[in-house]
Amino acid sequence: MMTKAPTDNIIELKNVYKTYDDKTVVKNASLTIKRGEFVTLLGPSGCGKTTTLRMIAGFEMPTSGQIIFDGKDITDMPPHLRQVNTVFQKYALFPHLNVFNNIAFGLKLKVVPNGTKTNRKGETVQLFRKYTKAEIKEKVDNALKMVDLEDYGHRNVSSLSGGQQQRVAIARALVNEPQVLLLDEPLGALDLKMRKDMQLELMDMHERLGITFIYVTHDQEEALTMSDKIVVMRLGEIQQIAAPEKIYDEPANAFVADFIGESTILSGVMLDDYKVEFCETVFECVDKGFKKNEPIDVIIRPEDLKILDADDKRSLISATVLSSVFKGDHYQVTLLAGGNELVAHDTASYDVNDAVGLYIKPFDLHIMHKTRIINEIDTYITGENLVEICGADFECVTTLPEGTPVRVSVDFDDVEITDDENDGTIGATVLSSIYKGSYYQAILSTDDHYNFFADTDYEWLKGDRVGINIAAEKIIIEPREENAEEQTKVVEDETLNEYDRAEEEELLETAMAEDTVAVKTDALSPVPSDEEVEL
């Protein structure tokens, strides 16, 4: 067997799932957190970040998977035995206790080793004692000093301002000297200025105490400012784990790019190594290894796009100004180039309809594989010119007889979204819609959990119910072979998991590139070879 090296990983999540009823809120989360790191779980609401934190704290039990704390499996350990403390979103200060007693709450329950004695059987027994009043007072006073509330011990918690309550909540957690501090959107209820101050204070505390902070937020700026490592989550899945700079500069996919900072996401084609075409123009770039003519997404940060005079020689593409909005330290300029909208930040203001040139360094063009290039579903012909898609029969043009297994392909352009669910052949929920320069790419989840990608002219509200129609002649049908024994199961699995697999692959790439423990590879490989040797 391998000997276990002393680990500097304080918390490891291994393939953690959390399911409520039949809704999966955390999907296969694997994550390694090093001792002393400031890790932020970042994502829009409902992405599973708080649930993940609550599983680490012990308030929720994972449906499957493991949580390792300092090398020990704590998956089933109740929260009061875990060496972590939490700062709650709404502080949860006890209203019946004053500030001092709130902070002393944990200390009064704690037992500390107090020498050993030998019992009648000759065994050595560890003795424990509670903290003395004087010890508690000293610790609480220190904690109050740390959060700048020295004279507030006797105060009623309801008489404190939001910021002060926040500090008490932090002191109450830290006074127990936890190895890991969990913070659940702790600054969400504070105003902007207070939030900025508390961000700096928290970073300072993290530095001084040297313990691990796990921070949950939906505020990307907060995450970028404070963290050593950011975990971007979406719909229960981890999208990318990386340092803030890397998350910003090299987002793993269009979602991360869209969520972290402002960016323009455009569809393009990779013509050759170092050569990409978008906005009807060929650009030089630094990426290679894509398939020839592979459709890709290009991400451009607004600050990387330089606006030049129309006749400037360096200009790569000409554009017209659509709008120019003052944002304090810069103007946000929206431009139209090659039929696509681009956003740039510039210190100068431009007039609407100004003709300008644009320049971008090859290094600043971030090129990503598309998650998917066409909607594909394995299904059957259900009648004359009828094919089943996601539980409903769609009209199509085919000569294949009923019952033939087929693979249906539908271009993103050809998925029609209707405002009223009942106008569509099938209903679906909008998962996201991302602007791609000249159109929105919406992801629609049908009731049997297939995710349709659709390119549309309109932005669809996340969470809305819509209908889906596909014109008969736009449904591309080709017969497929299938394994007779497993036929139904395979089909079901594929429809269910196609999107998952695509994203998982991406996830794996990110995880490996990031040098974080890619547990999934372990899980996929058979029994480790050294174990076999031992046998």
Add this chain to the structure above:
Amino acid sequence: MKAKTSRKPFRLTKKAFSVLYILFLLLFVVVPLVLILVNAFLDNDKNLTLENFKVFFSSSSSLVVLANSLLVGVITTLLCLIIGYPVAYILSKMSSGKIIVLLYIIPMGVNFLIRTLATKAIFIAMGVELGMGTVIFGMVYNYLPFMILPLHTTLAGIDKSYAEAAQDLGADKATVFLKTTLPLSVSGILSGITMVFIPTISTYAISQLLSNGKIFLFGDSIQLSFEQGMYGVGSIMSIVMLIFVLVSNFVMNKFNRNGNAVRRSLW
């Protein structure tokens, strides 16, 4: 300050609506109270006298009845609390708790005399001897919903993040209850006690019916005095009763204010 002119035309304001209520209060609350107070100082021939006080305070039997009433009140309240708290606690943890609480309240729709008579019939059918035990049973049965309701409202209103915070700080289940749930439900306990104790000390009929007239409580003796035409003594007894009600109300409020900041309760 708003300068008001007397020429202001009449407008239908909130104040105008209150007139009816004020009249109602005057007629049915203030006037009867004044009548009781006046009656206490009048003898049967409408002469001013202090004789009624002498009659009440010198008769040991009426003082024993008063003490008995207080004792029955305390016992009933304690039993209601002991039975009601766990019930309210369990119901507050259940998603369907609100509906089950309703089931506790529905029997209240039946007049208490009918319920008590039914209880008596059951006891007689079962061959249970009527006495103190059956009286206490009847009292607890009648007033238990008044304990459960405020307790449930308070317990269900406690944010579960407090319990989580306590657990997070190292408290096991029992400690979570003793250090957070129980202190946070004090206001509900106090409302419950007020809701049960005050009516029980002044109740009548239940004791008479369920003890076959053997046990006589203060409410019963007030009723008896008026029945026998002793309006003066009855009035004094009512005043004594009223003082007890006011005192217990005052004590409860005092407790509640000192107790904690959470004043969430039904009543």
